[in-house]
Amino acid sequence: MYTILAVVIAYLIGSISFAVVVSHGFGLADPRTYGSKNPGATNVLRSGNKAAAICTLLGDGFKGWLAVWLAIRFGEQFGIDDTGVALVAVAVFLGHLWPVFFKFVGGKGVATALGVLLGLNPWLGLATLATWLIIAYATRYSSLAALIAAFFAPLFYGFMFGPDVLMLAVFVMSALLVYRHRQNIANLIAGKESRIGSKKK
Template identity: 45%
Template sequence: MPNYLLFLFPILAYLLGSISSAILLHRLYHLPDPRTLGSKNPGAVNTFRNGHTKIALCVFIFDVLKGMLPVWIAYRLGLPLFYVSLTALASCIGHAYPVFFNFKGGKCVATALGAVAPIGFDLSGLMIATWLIVLILSGYSSLASIVAAVAAPIYIWWFRPEYTFAVAMLSCLIIWRHHENLERLWRRQEPKIFSKSKNDNY
């Protein structure tokens, strides 16, 4: 396959990642824009915390799939490692900086989970387990996401070391998107997942 065609995969992954299911589902059900509610973050956790559990589940599933499908297709077609990695990163960048929504998107956690799933379900399973353990122990969804992001490159280095750099880049993006949460965690001002504070910014 010519190189110029290979670049179609990350481009299409970015465009797919730019589709915000949270915003679209809120519009479909005539709900306020999630960017005006709670944390103002168009993601599953903010939707959940605003009392829309079923919609939050749909948002989570869609966000996982839009990270998973382009990477899975690229992986199954046997694309070189560089293009598979670029496709994964592009889908997450699309979620964080969506071209269709003024480049104001979410925190990439669910999309990144989907993007690494085709590499190995053992890796994604460990990431989910890490997230759940930290969430149960601390009650902070943001802290759980940050810890899982930090652990992900270590996990992938153990199972599939050739993808370590790509996963590390995804982790850096997730941590960057949570920099405000890190500040609030340091100041002990970060609300927990079941609180109703408007200051949460997952």
């Protein structure tokens, strides 16, 4: 019963689209109406407002971390085991991808996935973040960095902790993240993908 409640709460937390909320607070256009039309930090950055992009990034990452941290910190006393934590991790990520508060039009999940990984284990999150930073710095393609980091995240988990239900949750998130980047993959192949910092048209 408590596990189901935790999963629902995690989904609702994930459904808070900080790209939309922050853009509204900064008086910017809805990020779903320009650029990639993706409500995420990278697209908000195309507005030219770096502060809004940073707030979006931190907010989306924080909600992923918060849901997992709460499940780990208080779950045991409510009978929430590792399977429950895994479900919470996936639920908050799904909330970001398909938010109930925003007509199920969400982002691609990079920042939220990072927050989840940091919640599961800081070293896991930092290793994945380092992978993203290296690829993003080398190529200036946020999407390519996200795809490569998504590939390595389950491998990092398996190397650090071995296969278990939480590794399965990380794998599911990685697979969903790749799915959400399917248009970016096509754009990368066609040489049409936007680089980090490019302005909206």
